[in-house]
Structures are given as structure tokens and as C-alpha cells.
Amino acid sequence: MPNVDIITVQVLSSALRSICEEMGAALVRAAYSTNIKERRDCSTALFDARGRLVAQAEHIPVHLGAMLDAVTSILSLDPEPGDVFILNDPFRGGTHLPDISVISPIATPAGIIAYAASRAHHADVGGREPGSMPADSEELSEEGAVIPPTRLMAGGRINQGFMDDFLGRVRRPQERQGDLRAQVGAGRIAARRLLDLVGRRGEENVLAAMDEVIAYAERRMRAAITGLPDGVYRAEDWLERGNQDLIIAVSVKVEGDKMVVDFEGTSAQEAGNLNCPMPVTRSACYFVLRAITDPDIPPNAGATAPVRISAPRGCLVNARPPAAVVAGNVETSQRIADALVLALSQAMPLPAQGQGTMNNLTLGSDEFNYYETIGGGAGACPDRDGASGIHLGMTNTLNTPIEALEMDFPLLVESYEFRRGSGGEGRHRGGDGVVRSLRLLKPARLSLLADRRRHGPRGAAGGAQGLPGRNLINGREVDGKVTLSLNAGDVVTVETPGGGGYGEIRSQDLIPKKQ
Numbered sequence: 001m002p003n004v005d006i007i008t009v010q011v012l013s014s015a016l017r018s019i020c021e022e023m024g025a026a027l028v029r030a031a032y033s034t035n036i037k038e039r040r041d042c043s044t045a046l047f048d049a050r051g052r053l054v055a056q057a058e059h060i061p062v063h064l065g066a067m068l069d070a071v072t073s074i075l076s077l078d079p080e081p082g083d084v085f086i087l088n089d090p091f092r093g094g095t096h097l098p099d100i101s102v103i104s105p106i107a108t109p110a111g112i113i114a115y116a117a118s119r120a121h122h123a124d125v126g127g128r129e130p131g132s133m134p135a136d137s138e139e140l141s142e143e144g145a146v147i148p149p150t151r152l153m154a155g156g157r158i159n160q161g162f163m164d165d166f167l168g169r170v171r172r173p174q175e176r177q178g179d180l181r182a183q184v185g186a187g188r189i190a191a192r193r194l195l196d197l198v199g200r201r202g203e204e205n206v207l208a209a210m211d212e213v214i215a216y217a218e219r220r221m222r223a224a225i226t227g228l229p230d231g232v233y234r235a236e237d238w239l240e241r242g243n244q245d246l247i248i249a250v251s252v253k254v255e256g257d258k259m260v261v262d263f264e265g266t267s268a269q270e271a272g273n274l275n276c277p278m279p280v281t282r283s284a285c286y287f288v289l290r291a292i293t294d295p296d297i298p299p300n301a302g303a304t305a306p307v308r309i310s311a312p313r314g315c316l317v318n319a320r321p322p323a324a325v326v327a328g329n330v331e332t333s334q335r336i337a338d339a340l341v342l343a344l345s346q347a348m349p350l351p352a353q354g355q356g357t358m359n360n361l362t363l364g365s366d367e368f369n370y371y372e373t374i375g376g377g378a379g380a381c382p383d384r385d386g387a388s389g390i391h392l393g394m395t396n397t398l399n400t401p402i403e404a405l406e407m408d409f410p411l412l413v414e415s416y417e418f419r420r421g422s423g424g425e426g427r428h429r430g431g432d433g434v435v436r437s438l439r440l441l442k443p444a445r446l447s448l449l450a451d452r453r454r455h456g457p458r459g460a461a462g463g464a465q466g467l468p469g470r471n472l473i474n475g476r477e478v479d480g481k482v483t484l485s486l487n488a489g490d491v492v493t494v495e496t497p498g499g500g501g502y503g504e505i506r507s508q509d510l511i512p513k514k515q
Contacts, residue, residue, distance in 0.1 A: 004208045009216065012201065012209035013298060016055035019193045020044045023118060024057045027186040032178030033123045035371050038404045039397045042120035044186060046194070047071045049112050052301040054210050062095060062333050062394040063119040065283025068301070069093035070101040071115050073149045079115075081107035084153035084184055086162075088125065089146050090277040091321045096329035097125050097144040098132050098371075102152065102180065104187030106194050108203055114210075116190035118183045122176055123369040126169040130364025131371050133447045135481040137273045137324040145169045153184070171366055217302030222257035224293040225306055228347050230254050235343035236265075239274055239316075239335050240454050240480055246270060246316055248332075248339045254347065261285050261340065263311035263318070272481075275319035276328035276336070278311065284336035284394060285309050292344060327449045327481065330358045330373070333394040335451070345460065352379030352430060352500030353457035354392040359469065359496050360449040363411065363440065363486075370409045372400050376496035377423045377431035377466050379457060386431030386499035388418055410441040419467075419495050424456070426463025426501025433469065433496035440490050446473075446483065452497040453480035463501030470495040 004012075023044035031037040043059035051071045056064050070093030074085040085103045088094045094101065098121050106114040125132045125144035132144040140146060145166055151159055167173035198206050233252045238245040249265030269275045286304050290297070297303050311318035317336060319325060338356050355376030363370045373395050378386035391397055402413045414437040423430030448471050456465040471478050472493040473486070486492070 013213045020057040023186040030182035047115040061287040065286040066279035069279040079105045082156040086152040087149045102183035106191045116187040124171040131362035133362040135483040214302040217298040220297040233343040233346045237339040266315045269319040273324035273327045275323040276317045276332040281317040288340045351381045352460035354378040355497040357451040362447040376433040377499035379499040380428035380502035388431040389434045412439040422467040422498030424464040424466040424501035427503030430466045430499030437493040450480045457500045459500035462504035466498030469497040
């Protein structure tokens with residue numbers, strides 16, 4: 001392999017990242033479902049021939065950190081040029097069943113040089129509830145069709161047997177097929193752009209740049225960890241299951257240029273679906289590591305190399321199959337990140353807690369499937385107030401525009417506004433949550449998966465906690481995690497949590513500032 005100078009590495013690193021961004025743009029443009037084309041609930045990345053993450057688009061943290069396991073899982077199937085692989089099994093590289101990964105080898109005459117991967121949240125993958133997001137599932141099979149690593153295409157030809165079986169198990173199969181075609185198309189875009197780059201720069205140079213950008217990210221991350229004080233930092237946070245609290249316990253050991261994250265003391269996996277597969281747990285840890293260090297560090301396999309993550313087998317954050325996991329991906333991942341930030345706040349100043357939940361709202365029937373995560377308040381920072389009404393933590397999606405929502409679904413938006421005063425008080429205030437009310441125009445099944453309904457997000461440095469969220473049906477409060485039937489005319493209201501405040505309010509903060 002040739003030596004590649006740092007300027008060439010930077011140029012090629014930017015080119016690889018732009019390929020990922022174009023993959024994502026192509027997927028969004030070609031998708032059929034509102035969840036992907038409007039909310040952009042999808043992610044794209046490039047991996048080298050060894051399965052190492054090389055570059056990614058700035059998409060969904062919980063998708064991106066777990067994709068490594070998906071690519072690794074298909075390497076044992078002896079990929080060949082012209083193949084395309086599909087999977088969603090959370091215990092073999094997936095996150096939860098609605099998140100389907102499509103992985104395409106990219107080859108030159110010399111062989112496979114990379115893999116293009118996309119992960120998209122499909123609005124339904126079967127199971128007993130429309131939208132495949134039940135609040136009361138107890139086994140994985142209840143949540144939808146489980147897809148192990150499988151050849152979707154071989155030698156450029158579709159695996160029709162698989163497609164017929166899969167489409168026969170889901171609601172709105174034409175939409176599912178359209179979204180899968182969009183993912184395959186995104187992989188083809190990546191292959192075209194990478195092979196064009198190889199043609200212009202030379203295969204050896206591109207492969208050398210992949211190696212070097214990974215090594216560069218590792219050097220940068222080790223330097224960032226060295227800047228933290230050595231020590232062991234511990235914290236606990238909790239998830240709400242009815243009136244019960246499930247504990248997420250974490251210890252972070254910083255020693256020189258290495259970090260060890262351990263979840264000993266975390267609650268055992270539960271009978272419900274807050275269980276988290278290990279790829280999702282690693283993903284949450286990688287997100288926090290990137291969030292607290294220099295954002296210019298390339299987010300690839302090198303940036304995660306200095307971190308070792310462990311959790312007892314069979315605990316809430318390292319569940320055994322066939323555990324139900326649909327809420328583990330969306331809610332437990334948020335709490336893992338919160339607990340880790342809480343621990344590391346002992347080593348450096350970090351913001352107060354944000355809403356800490358995705359507020360998953362699913363409404364559906366055999367006719368339609370609506371799914372959305374709803375933004376809330378961000379925690380205040382040491383130097384500024386928290387933002388209001390945004391997606392936080394392990395999610396990075398958009399809201400569904402009212403015009404698209406009412407055009408695509410039998411729903412009427414009754415209100416969509418900030419939840420004024422829900423952010424915690426402090427020298428800097430926490431951001432406010434939002435209120436989103438939807439009236440059903442047709443009967444449907446409802447599934448709500450939300451947290452922080454009993455415990456508000458914590459403040460920091462003397463700041464007050466944010467208000468907990470609330471879920472209401474026709475004005476009557478219901479549990480944070482519930483599945484039930486609704487009639488036409490019923491109104492679902494989700495009030496999301498506000499962020500925690502930062503710092504005690506001092507007397508001088510109460511004096512009006514001169515204009």
C-alpha cells in the first residue's frame with residue numbers, strides 16, 4: 001500500500017463522507033413511506049472489505065453505531081459481487097425489527113473493496129400490532145417478521161422466494177417493497193460513486209486512505225480521552241415500567257488514552273420489551289463519546305477503538321434472545337446515553353438532562369400505518385439555555401409536517417405547540433417540550449412507547465428538573481407505555497418532557513438587564 005499524505009487523506013475522507021450523504025439523499029427521495037421520505041428515519045454508511053466503518057452520514061445515532069454488527073454478520077455468508085443482503089434480527093446485528101438493514105458489496109475486478117449499508121425504519125414489518133411497535137410484547141416474534149442475514153439479491157437477481165414470504169407477512173406490502181427498492185438503489189449509488197473515485201484516484205490510494213483515516217480517528221480519539229482526568233465515574237438512572245423503576249447502572253474508567261464502560265449492577269432483562277441488544281448498547285456509548293469530544297474527529301472504526309464496553313449477559317442492556325426489544329432500541333438506548341453522560345459529568349462540565357425519550361407514537365390498521373417520534377426539551381448547558389422542541393440523544397429525525405401527515409393518514413392535527421414552562425428553572429433554563437394532539441378520522445390501534453412520565457429530566461449544578469411528560473386519550477391520562485383500540489373521533493395528546501435547568505439562580509440573575 002502506498003503512503004498517502006495528510007491532504008490526500010482529508011480530501012478522500014470528505015469524498016467518502018459525501019458518498020454516504022448522497023446515499024441518504026437518494027434513499028429519502030425514492031422512499032414510499034412517510035416515515036422515511038418526510039421524517040428521514042434512515043441512515044447510511046460505508047465499510048471497508050474487513051467490515052470496519054470508514055464513513056457515515058450524519059443520520060440516526062442508534063442506527064449508525066450498531067451497523068458494524070450487521071456488516072460483520074454477513075461476512076460469514078461469503079459475499080460476492082452482485083449480491084445484496086438484508087437483515088433486521090436484533091441479536092444478529094439489528095436494532096429492533098422495524099429497522100431493516102440492506103448491505104451491498106462494492107467490487108472492482110480485483111474483488112470486494114467495500115460495503116454500502118443503509119438502515120431504515122419501515123412503518124410496518126408485521127407482528128400482532130399495526131406499525132410493529134407494541135407496548136406490551138414479551139417475545140421478539142410478537143413484534144414482526146424476524147429476518148436473519150439473508151441474500152436479498154444474488155448475482156444481481158432478486159430472491160423472489162424471500163420477497164414473497166416477507167411481503168406476505170407485512171401490512172401495506174407495496175410500501176414495504178418500495179422502501180426496500182429505495183435502499184437497494186441507495187447502495188447502487190454508493191457503488192457508482194466509490195468506483196468513480198477509484199477510477200480517478202487509483203484503487204491503492206483509496207484503500208490506503210481508508211486505512212489512514214481510521215488510524216487518524218483513533219489517534220485523535222485517544223488524544224481526546226487523554227484530556228479527561230483519570231478515574232472511575234459511576235452513575236445510575238432508571239426506566240419506567242408501570243410503577244416499577246428499572247435501573248441502568250454504569251461505571252466509566254478513564255485511564256490514559258483508554259476508556260472502559262461497564263454496566264454491572266443494571267437490572268436483569270425484563271418480561272416486557274425494554275430489553276436492549278448489545279449492538280444498541282454499544283451504539284449509545286459511541287454516541288456519547290462522540291458528543292463529548294471534538295466533533296471534527298471522523299466518526300469511524302478508529303474513533304471507537306479506544307473504548308471497551310461490557311455488560312452482564314442477560315441484563316437489560318445485554319439481553320438474551322428471544323427477548324422482546326422494540327422499546328430497548330428507542331427508549332433504553334436513550335437512558336443508557338443519559339446515564340453515561342451523568343457519570344462523565346463528574347469529569348467535565350456537561351449539560352443537564354434532556355427529555356430522554358423518543359415519545360414513540362404509532363397509529364395504524366390494515367389501511368394505514370403512522371409512526372412518529374416527538375421532540376422535547378434539551379437540557380440547559382453551562383453557558384446557555386436548552387433548545388425547545390427538538391429530537392435528542394439517540395434519535396436525529398424530523399417531525400412529520402402537518403400537511404404531509406393529514407394528506408397521507410386519516411388524522412387531523414388538533415394542536416402542535418411548545419409546552420410552555422416545562423423546562424427546568426436555573427441560571428440557564430431547560431428547553432420546553434411540545435404538545436401534539438391528533439384526532440382520528442378512522443378507527444385504529446394505538447401504541448405509545450414513552451418514558452420520563454414519572455421522573456422528570458434532572459437539572460445540573462443546582463438547576464431544577466424538567467417537567468415529566470404526559471399521554472392523554474380524550475383528556476384522560478394514560479400510562480407511558482400502552483397499546484389499545486381507538487375509535488374515530490378520539491383524540492391522542494402527547495405532552496413531551498422539558499429539559500433540566502443548569503445552575504442555581506443567583507440574585508444578580510433576577511435583575512433586569514439594561515437594553
